[in-house]
Amino acid sequence: MIRTTPFHPRLSELNKTGLYTHWSGHLSALRYSHAPKHEYFAVRNSVGVFDSSPLFKYWIRGRDAERLLAGVFVRDVRTCRPGRAQYTIWCDDRGFVMEDGVVFRHSENEFFLTSARPQMGYLSDLRGRLEVEITDVSDDYGVLAVQGPRSRAVLAALSDDVAGLRYFEHAETKIAKAPVTVSRTGYTGDLGYEVTVPSAHALDVLDALLEAGAGHGLRPFGEEALMMLRIEAGLPLVDVDFHNSRLVFTDHDRVTPQELGLGWMLRGLDGDRAFVGRDAIRRELAEGTSRWATVGIVVDWEEWDRLYRDAGLLPEKNETPLGWESMLYDAEGEQVGYATAFMYSPVLQRHIGMARVPTELAAPGSEVHLELTINHHTTKVLARTARMPLFNPERKTATP
Structure with a gap:
């Protein structure tokens, strides 16, 4: 049975296309208008709202809640004070990434976790005899992502507790007399917030x-606009840029945190905190055995234009992300990696992507050659590696 989110009755009235996809069994709008680029520019230039309600949501409470999560997550949740949140990942015993999510700490013994895939069984198996209660509340809350440079002004008009929030802080407040949690988080790489609201009050808050x-x-x-935004921001997506290590057949589809470009999460591994996969990750770092580096790529626009014009065509500038991997080659024509995501960025006015390359090509400015098809023939265009995020406005993390 296809389900709808708590906000669907109102948002469906605004969807002029009637186009939806499925996200965890829920209808999720592909776009609301004929041009997703218009929705994209709403986020980059003003403010947009996205229904993130299909995320799985869990309350994790009890005397040993911190102990459980510190033994699961790669990032040390013990450093996350109440009122703060962390983007984190968790791994298998071999140090390969399984899933990612955001954990919100509400008090010493109370955490709220959101993730794109279900985690109830996995966390329950690891709980053992710890004094922890894990409650699946996925249906009990709706989540609205309010994103863009004017998002603060919009939410500040509804609550006095929003304007002062710092990056990855959250606060419990009220909007339209309904209890909500507002966090300065999001998946667009811009200034933005997420509003978590009990489902019974969802339409009041949305209105x-x-x-x-x-x-x-x-x-x-x-979702079409969201995919454009997240590529510019260099934010990985499960089943696109990485896969749950438990659900694939070979190591070709598995990556470690370091290989996924999340090595910044690995600070403090010399401490005494044991978490799933720690020993394997420490060996990888000590022995330098990472197979890949995840980087941004930026195509040489002059060569791109020349290839199309020489073929008698106007240079293609398509902001729709490709739905498949694009191969990368070195100057001798040997395959050296692949782009997991690729698009034309309207803001940067460049063809950009997220790519996996050997570690020796990870340095910004390293040259690779991206495979593309013109007039039904494959060719290659020059591209260079770059640090992510490729779009990183100061407003995203600036102190209010």
Whole structure:
């Protein structure tokens, strides 16, 4: 049975296309208008709202809650104080990434976890005899991502507790008399917030948000715009840029945190905290056995244009991310890696991507050659590696 989110009755009225995909058994809008680029620019220039309700959500409570999560997550949740959140990942015993998510700490013994895939069974298996209660509340809450440079102004008009939030802080407050949690988080790489609201109050909160955003150009955006935004931000997506290590057949589809470009999470491995996969990750770092580096790539625009014009065509500038991997080659024509995501960035006005290359090509500015098809023939275009995120506005993390 296809399900709908708590916000669907109102958002469906705004969807002029009627185009949806499935996300964890729920209808999720692909786009609301004929051009997802318009929704994309709403986020980059003003403010957009995205329905993230299909995320799985869990309360993790009890005297040993911190102990359990510190033994699961790669990032040390013990350093996350109440009122803060962490983006984190968890791994298998061999140090390969399984899933990612965001954990919100509400008190010493109370955490709220969101993830794209179900985690109830996995966390319950690891709980053992620890004094921890794990509750699946996925249906009990809706989540709205309010993203873009005007997102703070919109939410500040609805609550006095929003304007002062720092990056990855959260606060419990009220919007339209409903209890909500507002966090300065998101998946767009821009200034943004996420509002978690009990499902029974979802439409009241959404109506208040739409009214407050009317003078700021607020508009809903769907998954097609979100995919454009997240590539510019260098944010990995499960089943695209990485796969759950337990659900694939070979190591070709497995990556470690270091290989996924999340090595910054590995600080403090010399301490005494044991977590699943720690020993394997420490060996990888000590022995330098990483097979890949995940980097951004930026195509040489002059060569791109020349290839198309020489073929009698106008240079293609398509912002729709490709739905398949694109191979990368060195100057001698040997395959050296692949792009997991590729698109034309409207803001950067360059063809960009997220790619996996050998560690020796990880340095920014390293040259690779991206395979593409023109007039039904394959050819290659020059590209260079770059640090991610490729789009990184100061407003995203700036102190209010």
